[in-house]
Amino acid sequence: MIAGGERTLNVVCVKWGDKYPAYYVNRLYSGVTRYLDRPFSFHCFTDNGDDIDPRVRLHDLPVEPFESELQAAMQRKGRKGAWRKISLFRPGLGGMEGQILGFDLDVVITGRLEPLVDAAPDKVAMRHEWRYEWKGQPGGHGSVFVFDPALHRYLYNDFAADPVGSVERNKGSEQYYTSMSAFRRGQLHYLPGSMVCSFKYDAARIPPLNLMMEPRLPLDCRVMCFHGSPKMEEAVEGFEAGLLRSTRPASWLKRHWRV
Structure with missing residues (x-):
């Protein structure tokens, strides 16, 4: 109290x-x-x-x-x-x-x-x-x-x-x-869906942009969910999973997922 x-x-x-x-x-x-x-x-x-x-x-x-x-x-x-x-x-x-x-x-x-x-x-x-x-x-x-x-x-x-x-x-x-x-x-x-986001749905780019541009952090996002793949370590470094699901490293993730 x-x-x-x-x-x-x-x-x-x-x-x-x-x-x-x-x-x-x-x-x-x-x-x-x-x-x-x-x-x-x-x-x-x-x-x-x-x-x-x-x-x-x-x-x-x-x-x-x-x-x-x-x-x-x-x-x-x-x-x-x-x-x-x-x-x-x-x-x-x-x-x-x-x-x-x-x-x-x-x-x-x-x-x-x-x-x-x-x-x-x-x-x-x-x-x-x-x-x-x-x-x-x-x-x-x-x-x-x-x-x-x-x-x-x-x-x-x-x-x-x-x-x-x-x-x-x-x-x-x-x-x-x-x-x-x-x-x-x-x-x-x-x-609100704009505040609770999915990395694979809302951050990862659509092919072939996923191979050229880093994942985005939606402007109003408060919680980014890493359900399924990739998980945070993979997203930070870049995720390799073929043409459709690979992602570039997410530099913004390093700022938020830390102690």
């Missing part, structure tokens, strides 16, 4: 396994520090806190009452998604109260974050998933999300009541479960 009773914003990420090294957490923390001008606490739920910045509040990965059902559901063919994030929907997790600004680790903060935090404080805020947006279908993208667990208890309770069914009914995708659960209740807000 801060003066006047206003709650400190909770910024949260989840790191498990060895796919993303500790410096992904540290650079995310650094980016939030540069681009968020209000009190916040930064939390990381992880199974390995080695080398993570001491200013980050570390928590063990939650173990849920439905852990075995969740693991069984995720072993089936065709299942995908960061289902560990379901624990973030539990009110009071890690002693957190109030609004949560959550990030996947494969994002880079490139601009002021206040417009995302303040966009719809009483709703679940996510960017419209690009594929669904193009098709005119509902559904959110989960690389950045804003919500208050106390206002949206159904996100945790509905899943806890039927983990296997929740995975089955939502394409095996946590972000689809999250966004459609809120959508059906009229509580989904789409963050």
Whole structure:
């Protein structure tokens, strides 16, 4: 809490396994520090806190009452998604109260974050998933999300009541479960697509310009998502993947993805 009773914003990420090294957490923390001008606490739920910045509040990965059902559901063919994030929907997790600004680790903060935090404080805020947006279908993208667990208890309770069914009914995708659960209740807000960008859709140049010009940083972009390929290291150095998907080095990325 801060003066006047206003709650400190909770910024949260989840790191498990060895796919993303500790410096992904540290650079995310650094980016939030540069681009968020209000009190916040930064939390990381992880199974390995080695080398993570001491200013980050570390928590063990939650173990849920439905852990075995969740693991069984995720072993089936065709299942995908960061289902560990379901624990973030539990009110009071890690002693957190109030609004949560959550990030996947494969994002880079490139601009002021206040417009995302303040966009719809009483709703679940996510960017419209690009594929669904193009098709005119509902559904959110989960690389950045804003919500208050106390206002949206159904996100945790509905899943806890039927983990296997929740995975089955939502394409095996946590972000689809999250966004459609809120959508059906009229509580989904789409963050502006100009502010939450995709490197492969919004930054990479179309062929053959991708071989001659560096990727662009859209003017209003606040969060650049590196879903799929390339990831940040590849984009910084230049990504070689044939005529259609190769990119030149992104010099602007070095300014933003750093400690």
